[in-house]
Amino acid sequence: SYxxxxxxxxxxxxxxxxxxxxGGNNIGSKSVHWYQQKPGQxxxxxxxxxxxxxxxxxxxFSGSNSGNTATLTISRVExxxxxDYYCQVWDxxxxxxxFGGGTKLTVL
Amino acid sequence: EVQLVESGGVVVQPGGSLRLSCxxxxxxxxxxxMHWVRQAPGKGLEWVSLISWDGGSTYYxxxxxxxxxxxRDNSKNSLYLxxxxxxxxxxxxxxxxxxxxxxxxxxxxxxxxxxxxxxxSS
Numbered sequence: 311s312y313x314x315x316x317x318x319x320x321x322x323x324x325x326x327x328x329x330x331x332x333g334g335n336n337i338g339s340k341s342v343h344w345y346q347q348k349p350g351q352x353x354x355x356x357x358x359x360x361x362x363x364x365x366x367x368x369x370x371f372s373g374s375n376s377g378n379t380a381t382l383t384i385s386r387v388e389x390x391x392x393x394d395y396y397c398q399v400w401d402x403x404x405x406x407x408x409f410g411g412g413t414k415l416t417v418l
Numbered sequence: 419e420v421q422l423v424e425s426g427g428v429v430v431q432p433g434g435s436l437r438l439s440c441x442x443x444x445x446x447x448x449x450x451x452m453h454w455v456r457q458a459p460g461k462g463l464e465w466v467s468l469i470s471w472d473g474g475s476t477y478y479x480x481x482x483x484x485x486x487x488x489x490r491d492n493s494k495n496s497l498y499l500x501x502x503x504x505x506x507x508x509x510x511x512x513x514x515x516x517x518x519x520x521x522x523x524x525x526x527x528x529x530x531x532x533x534x535x536x537x538x539s540s
Contacts, residue, residue, distance in 0.1 A: 343527075347463075352533060353527075353530055355526060358526045364528070394462075404480055405465060405479050407455075407465035407468065409462060410462075412462040412463070
């Protein structure tokens with residue numbers, strides 16, 4: 311089955327840029343979606359189809375996808391961005407919906 | 419406003435059975451595929467199962483195949499997950515989630531419920 315690899319943690323100072331990667335074999339050929347999950351809350355979609363933002367998500371959130379790596383970029387990071395972030399794809403294999411292991415974003 | 423409200427989570431013994439429900443409102447339920455996603459305590463998201471808008475197609479994670487059954491009742495705007503032969507590793511918060519586009523089972527999740535907790539323990 312398809313595997314998505316995320317770093318367990320990323321730390322960034324307020325006002326700086328955070329980049330969270332999601333690695334997968336030829337992931338650039340798939341559509342990648344990103345979810346933010348704060349403690350005790352359900353996941354919330356922050357990026358879909360690699361780089362589209364749902365309404366209500368700040369422009370500081372952006373995404374890209376090429377080759378074997380997709381990236382979620384958060385510019386001008388704020389304390390409120392501290393959360394777990396998960397990438398997700400659809401794959402035509404035994405488990406068609408695949409999540410990355412998640413990345414905990416810490417704002418220093 | 420879209421709402422997804424899960425229920426049915428309890429403490430159950432290993433080998434036991436349980437049925438989870440998800441009540442949907444705020445959208446045309448029978449236009450959309452629905453999923454169950456779970457999250458073990460302190461762990462990441464794990465996809466469990468998917469059902470098409472009409473119930474005609476279902477998919478399962480290998481970890482639950484043969485033990486769980488997803489179903490829906492479009493007349494009641496409800497999604498279900500029948501869980502049999504439960505194991506300790508099935509302990510998790512179970513979310514129902516709606517896909518964004520009508521009639522597209524592969525789409526991303528635009529709404530999630532708040533989850534219902536299933537604990538498998540003797």
